[in-house]
Amino acid sequence: MAGTVPKPKASAEPDADGGAYAAMMARARALLPQLRERSSQTEELRRLPPETERDLHDAGLFRIVQPKRVGGSEFDYVALVDFAEAIGVADASVAWNLANLSSHHWMLAMFDPRAQDAVWKEDANALIASSFVFPAGRANKVDGGYVLRGRWPFSSGVDSSAWNMLAGIVASDDEADGIEYRIFLLPKRDYKIIDTWNASGLRGTGSNDVEVDDVFVAEPMTLEVADLAGGPTPGSAVNPNALYALPVFSLFPYVLSGVALGNAQACLDDYIEIARHRASTYNRARLADLQSTKIKIAEASAKIDAARLIMRSTCIQAMSDARAGHIPDMAAKTKARRDGAFSVNLCTEAVSLLFAASGARGLYTSGALQRQFRDASAINSHIAFNFDAQGTNFGRVALGLPSENLTL
Template sequence: MEAVLAGVRELLPVLREHAQETEDRRSLAPETVKALAETGFFRLLQPARFGGHEAHPLDFLTCVREIASACGSTGWVASVVGVHAWQLGLFPDRAQQDVWGGDPGTRMSSSYAPTGRISRVDGGYRVNGRWSFSSGCDHATWVLLGGIVPPGDDGTPADFRTFLLPASDYTIEDVWHTVGLRGTGSNDIVVDDAFVPEHRSLSFNDTARCVCPGQEQNPGPLYRIPYASIFTYAITTPIIGMATGAYRAHVDYTRERVRAAYAGVKAAEDPHAQVRVAEAAADIDSAWYALQTNMRELMDLTTAGAKLPMPLRLRIRRDQVRGTALAIRAVDRLFESSGGRALAVGTPIQRFWRDAHSGRVHAINDPERALSMYGRGEFGLPLNDAMV
């Protein structure tokens, strides 16, 4: 995996240089996606039988953090598109063949909020509706959509599932005009009466139980971890990366900044500025340390064939939302200490600040939901949330 990380790091100066251009075009440039693909990044979590690396999640998340430290929008798209290779590995083999059989480099975007209409039909489902916030959809030819299948007449209970659709079954509507993460191209997916065969759907109940059809062909430990443990960190890690980028930009800027309002004193000599940098660094390091610790413990247990204890799964969700909060606090502290010139369009500090706050409002980062689950677990109360 060192080769992939080295390739990603070689791209960082280019990503940093074109960050404003990415924001202005409201989508990643095709050249950027091609360059990322050539490093092998999008194959990190892909099953080995399709030429993927089947890497440790920490390898993937480390690359995500680096990418997001150069350009928040690129890091966000890389993370959410890159993690889909892991989820497809949980689908029935026929679905994996549908996507990767002809081209193992095929990418997927997603929108999991169950905003569409799903109905059961012979052999599968009928899917209709509109799904929003599908980051990177312009650079994908399949999409993963969340939907609730209503209870059946035979007493079959309702089921929250992911549905896999090819580009021929949906249209993309350009609606992405935002204050942050502007370069992610997170547009709407519109589906008009598409048929999705049974093998192209996956229940969230199965992903929560870590028992999925794809494990028959992909038995490795990577595909026996909970969806909520890896996908939630795929949202938090770009924000940690943005905070890292903001930190580096702030330190570089402050080293040379002179505060005219304070008799020409160098900002770097201000003890208050020094304290703020220390506090921001501590928050970023704390968020990343918890992520590393949790991912290593999770994979060590899975590799050993051990059952994943619920306290660990709850701790991962707790630390994930806390990691986002720590990263946001660090960015805020740095932004407040950067002075008025940091407000100028094109400066990295204000862009990282807007991007991080935009990522913060993702539903996965809802702290009350995750922290309440942790509290219920500590008090011995029942848990029935699939996102743990």
């Protein structure tokens, strides 16, 4: 039962527009019963059911950070955490695709206006998938644009998407001046979807591979990663909101971190509800009377609350900095990546703690706990949440060494 444990009140609600944020959140929460009901179907399909996508579209949830000028809500960046958490309480796979696909409207707003028009003038509701695995793609500069080739993994929601943002490295005869990282926006007709997504966790995300074979991509349909480091972008002339001047890849973990938060909160709420009424199979002792049960609840809830505070405060501070025209330095950027990984790790620890405390009953596929445990592990496997990687890079910069992450 969601909401069993009181959640900390938000430190800064991003709602200065007459209650639009609260109204959108109410629509999101109204979907939770049917999303929970469909969770098994979502896993069986290995992608979101059509009716779930319709529900998200009808509620306007895919457009929470899309510019208002094309009908989006243009909420502050923290919305990606908040709405992913809200939907993640019902189903992490749905929350993952919601946050992921929503964030691509935010990123498209930073592209050349001609790219924005190519997508939004045809269909402002169009879904855009992605794969930001840069080494997977290679491009050569040609007259008027690039020729792109490669095969990319983990393109979540790709089957339902009309477009795809694919990352690649621009090849040249002489790379002495460094490697150029670039993002390429392609329509569905220009790539092949390969059905590879048979996974143990986040099964319903449809995160299949995509393949491109020497496709021409016009210059305006591409964006250099250096333009996403914070501050003005090629899209700033038509989208001046500070939301679209944020440093994209330093804040990348918070696109998806709310999914871990919602999944962990659901796990905690379900554990408490069961512990209130259940007796131990072994000795019939009421679980609610055991000191260990109370301690597990306290520890898991503390981890989840701390994670929420880290995620939201980072996003709120980033918006404040962008409004002031401040671009964070490398130390601040690697800190954001460190904290994104750390906060998701806290959520993973909370779920693991509760799964272990639930005993053999947690193994039954008829219950939600085994799915929450699998989803938590899958979320934590994303490179953005690998604390060894993010912590190492933070430590390098703290010691005066250059960042290993060239996208920052």
